[in-house]
Amino acid sequence: MFSNGGWMSQEDIALLTDLYELRMLQSYWETGMHGRAVFSLHFRELPPERNFILACGQTEVIRHLERLSFEEEHLKALHSLGGFKDEFLTWLRDFRFTGDVHAVPEGTPIFPHEPILEVEAPIAEAQLLESFVMNQVHLQSLLASKAVRTVLAAEGRGVVDFGLRRMHGADAALRGVRAYWIAGLDATSNVLGGLHYQVPVAGTMAHSYIQAHQDEDAAFEHFLRLYPGTILLVDTYDTLEGVRKVIELAKRSSTEGLISGIRLDSGDLSSLSKQARLLLDEAGLDDIKIFVSGGLNEFKIAQLVEGGAPIDSFGVGTDVGCSKDSPMIDLVYKLTEYDGEGRTKASPGKHILPGRKQVYRHYDTDGRIDFDRLTLRDEADSGTPLLQPVMKDGQVVDDMRLERLDQARDYCRREVQALPDSVKRLSSLGVSAGIEVRLSDKLKAFDEAVLKKI
Amino acid sequence: MFSNGGWMSQEDIALLTDLYELRMLQSYWETGMHGRAVFSLHFRELPPERNFILACGQTEVIRHLERLSFEEEHLKALHSLGGFKDEFLTWLRDFRFTGDVHAVPEGTPIFPHEPILEVEAPIAEAQLLESFVMNQVHLQSLLASKAVRTVLAAEGRGVVDFGLRRMHGADAALRGVRAYWIAGLDATSNVLGGLHYQVPVAGTMAHSYIQAHQDEDAAFEHFLRLYPGTILLVDTYDTLEGVRKVIELAKRSSTEGLISGIRLDSGDLSSLSKQARLLLDEAGLDDIKIFVSGGLNEFKIAQLVEGGAPIDSFGVGTDVGCSKDSPMIDLVYKLTEYDGEGRTKASPGKHILPGRKQVYRHYDTDGRIDFDRLTLRDEADSGTPLLQPVMKDGQVVDDMRLERLDQARDYCRREVQALPDSVKRLSSLGVSAGIEVRLSDKLKAFDEAVLKKI
Structure with missing residues (x-):
């Protein structure tokens, strides 16, 4: 066996x-x-x-x-x-x-x-x-039955699968990539699953990456140099401070479109996304998108959408991956x-x-x-x-x-x-x-x- | 891949x-x-x-x-x-x-x-x-954290894993056999998992087996002839009628211990197990054990145990296999x-x-x-x-x-x-x-x- x-x-x-x-x-x-x-x-x-x-x-x-x-x-x-x-x-x-x-x-x-x-x-x-x-x-x-609810809630915004780490074992995480694609999710963080089923694979950095560097600026700079067009995770220490650092960095870098987005993973996502959008727009960076994650499910997504949060994409993890409510x-x-x-x-x-x-x-x-x-x-x-x-x-x-x-x-x-x-x-x-x-x-x-x- | x-x-x-x-x-x-x-x-x-x-x-x-x-x-x-x-x-x-x-x-x-x-x-x-x-x-x-609760609730009675069919994929069902064994379950219905982890494998018959035969008696007889010492599933049509058929069969067969138990999988398990026990004991078949299953979890097991239901072993499936409440x-x-x-x-x-x-x-x-x-x-x-x-x-x-x-x-x-x-x-x-x-x-x-x- x-x-x-x-x-x-x-x-x-x-x-x-x-x-x-x-x-x-x-x-x-x-x-x-x-x-x-x-x-x-x-x-x-x-x-x-x-x-x-x-x-x-x-x-x-x-x-x-x-x-x-x-x-x-x-x-x-x-x-x-x-x-x-x-x-x-x-x-x-x-x-x-x-x-x-x-x-x-x-x-x-x-x-x-x-x-x-x-x-x-x-x-x-x-x-x-x-x-x-x-x-x-x-x-x-x-x-699929759980995931399609997040697609409905997102009303056309992107939804990406981050579930691998807490789904019930390897088979669930792998077959999930397939089921999620049928249900309408846009990408997965799961490399093996994405490669096997030819589903787009997405992902940038974790908090540990920021923490491992002496400060947030150094981490952002390192990452951006290697991955032009990346999304930067801004909430490790102070979210809006993180956004301001992204703005500084975007202004310093001459190439347009160098930073494609920011990710918020904690706190009041509605309020923070609005404040972040304001800061970015004021700096003329309206092409930088806002990606959010952290304990999301269809109800939280619907609430954010209804509340007019200027979010472009949602990352969904455990709640969807375990079909927690059912x-x-x-x-x-x-x-x-x-x-x-x-x-x-x-x-x-x-x-x-x-x-x-x-x-x-x-x-x-x-x-x-x-x-x-x-x-x-x-x-x-x-x-x-x-x-x-x-x-x-x-x-x-x-x-x-x-x-x-x-x-x-x-x-x-x-x-x-x-x-x-x-x-x-x-x-x-x-x-x-x-x-x-x-x-x-x-x-x-x-x-x-x-x-x-x- | x-x-x-x-x-x-x-x-x-x-x-x-x-x-x-x-x-x-x-x-x-x-x-x-x-x-x-x-x-x-x-x-x-x-x-x-x-x-x-x-x-x-x-x-x-x-x-x-x-x-x-x-x-x-x-x-x-x-x-x-x-x-x-x-x-x-x-x-x-x-x-x-x-x-x-x-x-x-x-x-x-x-x-x-x-x-x-x-x-x-x-x-x-x-x-x-x-x-x-x-x-x-x-x-x-x-x-393991879910399963150990059924072991605590059963207070020394047997608990067997029937979860394979609705656990979240193959990996969950296979690794589950291992986790359940550590947590104290006594056996699994999962053949591959049991063989791989050297955990006792258990199982007898489904309702479809009874249904496929012209009547319950024929099904019981066939099965018992092939598997002396088996457990018979008695609730396909009328549970207590099923128990009476088991008693008839046990009386006809000369060898002691030929039928080791009956399984109840639906209805009011407390009341049915008590009535079944009474019928079996009256017939002098106090060595025939009672096994129950069907939507069980730690709370239902505790209720049956507290209510004095004369049950020897519990089969647990989906509720435990999906850790449904959490x-x-x-x-x-x-x-x-x-x-x-x-x-x-x-x-x-x-x-x-x-x-x-x-x-x-x-x-x-x-x-x-x-x-x-x-x-x-x-x-x-x-x-x-x-x-x-x-x-x-x-x-x-x-x-x-x-x-x-x-x-x-x-x-x-x-x-x-x-x-x-x-x-x-x-x-x-x-x-x-x-x-x-x-x-x-x-x-x-x-x-x-x-x-x-x-």
Whole structure:
């Protein structure tokens, strides 16, 4: 395990699962239950602080499914756990995912009971994926759904991801770069993530850089000489004093545009940004931009914007990176059909709609999203179908559009703009928030019929 | 990047950093600032919902520092970002971490301003580590600090990690297994994490397994035949009906101990566990244990325990895995000394105590933790010093004790038991919670002297 210097590799994914998945797998193998199952990945309720969820991560996850297999060392490791038969482990050696997957496009705003993806495969295969698929889609959807709120709050101003240091581990920070880009953030401070996903990487200096120098002037001068066009961090000692030093420096340097901006990271950002803007403008430096950071979230950004703070860009960190006000989505991966028959669950508060489904999105004449209709897969409807085939017989459907992050970002922006204002606003409307999800008559009837059979 | 099939590798760690770290690095290189710096990793305030933080992850992170280097492909990638000189990139090729690290043992309950670790190295080296070290120690400390509360609430009953599916990505779920083990959880459902860290792996069946069968009886029978001694999930349709089926099955099977337990995952767990216990006991099956899960956290566990629910083990998932009530620690990595001189920062609310430090823990005559004293590194004190050298000149100090998770777990249990009851209780006591951290006179005087010099 983790042979990769203490980090997991693509090969380890087969074991990034809950033990019960493998126990069930062996039981299906042993009893010869190879019927096709349908599993739906969806959530049952919006978190109280969200009016919509952005579906994210589903395209990346299916690429991993395509290559999923058990290596020899993994089979040995499973053997060491006990309870697995040698014949089963031999069978696992040839295990491949051979199923079909339908998914909504990445960046789609979705609502309760709407499948992000549906997996159809022999039950053992479909079951095995549960933990891994959930872990990855939950992460990216969670982060995108929080980040898009800062984009809405910033009303066109820039938003940059500074979350790496306090996001939940390396995977969260890396996949976050991807989810944030789809959600509309403009850049990331995360070098590895930015390089991997080809997202712009941004960053200049920390307070420690200023502190390490004998004084602020020396630090500014050193940095500017090496990085013409940089942003300077002005709040290490006294913010407005820092701004005055930047002005002095800008006046001394003959080249225009040498200092592109200042960053404020503490104190009353509204008042300080206004005072700083005044000082800069008085000095004729109206091209120097103001960048702020420090404990920001969508509500603080909205307050600064509404208060007329002359801020050009916001850096967001921990609050967004941990989705602090709502660090989880009630995402589930549930059996809805087995061997051609609809399945459901009657546990209190955990009802599952049976069958293969489609989501039809209905827009009004102004292009606003009006309502969604949840139907059985093959029903006709005048709306736009959201679920599309993305995997067939274990192979990703050959359509590179799926993986174009820029395209997902554009689509996301359009769909979010098309949400009603009541859904786009930051404060939650409680239970009634979100878009109405209507069930088709056929789906309702099927649900009742399946419930009766239990 | 991510050449490892879309997953990062040990080699990628050098780039798992914020761009500003690399920009500062080049500036230090360019201006010849090679003075030794001291950085302290600590938090400034307890989260409102925590009375203590368990320091976790610091031993694992230093193993990565030992091997940190820039590969050719990484240098090329940096070049593509622009702003980096060829000579600097050539210099990076030979970059190694050559510094010293002091750290508190993993599993130590810590309080505001107490360093989890202190790094001493040429400033460029020490600065580069910031983002990665914070990301990893924040994650494990966050998860351990939440998990230990469930262990306290369970009062000796078992607690098992089911968090994988909704933790924030793969790294969180994997490192979580390690942090949870130190914090005192008994097992994990996460196969890869359990195998890697040699933590017991647990799990039986999901609702989908029951649903896939024609009825509950058939599912129970199949599973039990393959896994004698298993736990059966009884709440898919009607919990007490499920319990009766288990009783029937247990009576039919001649071997004692064939069914080791039942699991309840929904409904009123207190009432259902009592009714289930009664049914089982009446049938003479008092050796069948009761396992519960479903949205549990420390408060719900405490309520069940206080209410006398006859539960043997608890499965905890998302609430613990996302540290839902407090998904972040205000962890910082701050410069406290450069080139032999103490450094601080005067930004509002962000004061940093200067210098190299030691934490002396003082116990009362009953072995309870009485107070901590934060001193300069070389001060004498009658307490137990917490910070120990763990890395010298870039090499991990040869003491395998550091990496024995079992030893960290034992140490953690003893230290947590030694906390005053007011700190161990689940509800927060507000600002006054935690152990008193006294500053030594010398540290106070040094702090004042450094502040005056700004």
